[in-house]
Amino acid sequence: MTKSDTISNKKDLLLEQREELLRALKARFEKNMHRHKGVEWVKVQAKLDANPEKLWSLNEMERTGGEPDVVGHDKKKGEYIFYDCSAESPKGRRSVCYDREALESRKKHKPENNAIDMATAMGIELLTEEQYRALQKLENFDMKTSSWVQAPSDIRELGGALFCDFRYGHVFLYHNGADSYYGARGFRGSLRV
Known part of the structure; x- marks a missing residue:
């Protein structure tokens, strides 16, 4: 070394x-x-x-x-x-699937990383749905992008994950396969000091 x-x-x-x-x-x-x-x-x-x-x-x-x-x-x-307060989902954390299990399950076109491992390596946690909604009360975020949020274990055990965005004056919570990834979806994190 x-x-x-x-x-x-x-x-x-x-x-x-x-x-x-x-x-x-x-x-x-x-x-x-x-x-x-x-x-x-x-x-x-x-x-x-x-x-x-x-x-x-x-x-x-x-x-x-x-x-x-x-x-x-x-x-x-x-x-x-x-919290991450960038107007859109952080650029350096997009095009990632939800977690390592999802990443390893992909046979083709694997993304470079996953949200959970990235957050852990950074020493932060993904926002929960409640935290995401609280953030949106401060101002509007993710009007063109979306962000993974923590998925409850029962949803994750069935292969799913959750993400949120802000459209039409409302916060929307959606589901997707945890192995999915998109150029406009990243994740927002929280840190307590």
């Missing part, structure tokens, strides 16, 4: 990456105060400074086009909640 391999496998950011990410997160936070009324950036940054592995996950969200932003504060747990 080379020195560069060691650095690339580590879930730490270089100082320049960290500063660039914090600048982007702060600018997005200040531009979209309607997403997190009553939350102060100074307190969010203090939590991020104390949790570098979470900052690494936020960088992965940012790197793949998610535009993460604070959407809530769990006062009981003392955690800030980040």
Whole structure:
């Protein structure tokens, strides 16, 4: 293993990456105060400074086009909640099937990856249907794309998975085979810090 391999496998950011990410997160936070009324950036940054592995996950969200932003504060747990807030499903996470089982079941034209493994590698979780609906109350997302959401085990056991989008002024929840993938479908993630 080379020195560069060691650095690339580590879930730490270089100082320049960290500063660039914090600048982007702060600018997005200040531009979209309607997403997190009553939350102060100074307190969010203090939590991020104390949790570098979470900052690494936020960088992965940012790197793949998610535009993460604070959407809530769990006062009981003392955690800030980040969701992907890109207007459309993150570009760097599209054309993926739902999970590894679905990926391995495809005989032809396999996608490069799957949503569950990608999210796990990034240190985030797919949004649930409820989280997706809550996100849509802040503003409209996925007006041209769709996003996988967590599928209940009974649906997944039958080969299905769920995705959502926003059309005609409403959030729609749909089903599809977990092995399906489309250029306009990705996934949105959540992270607690």
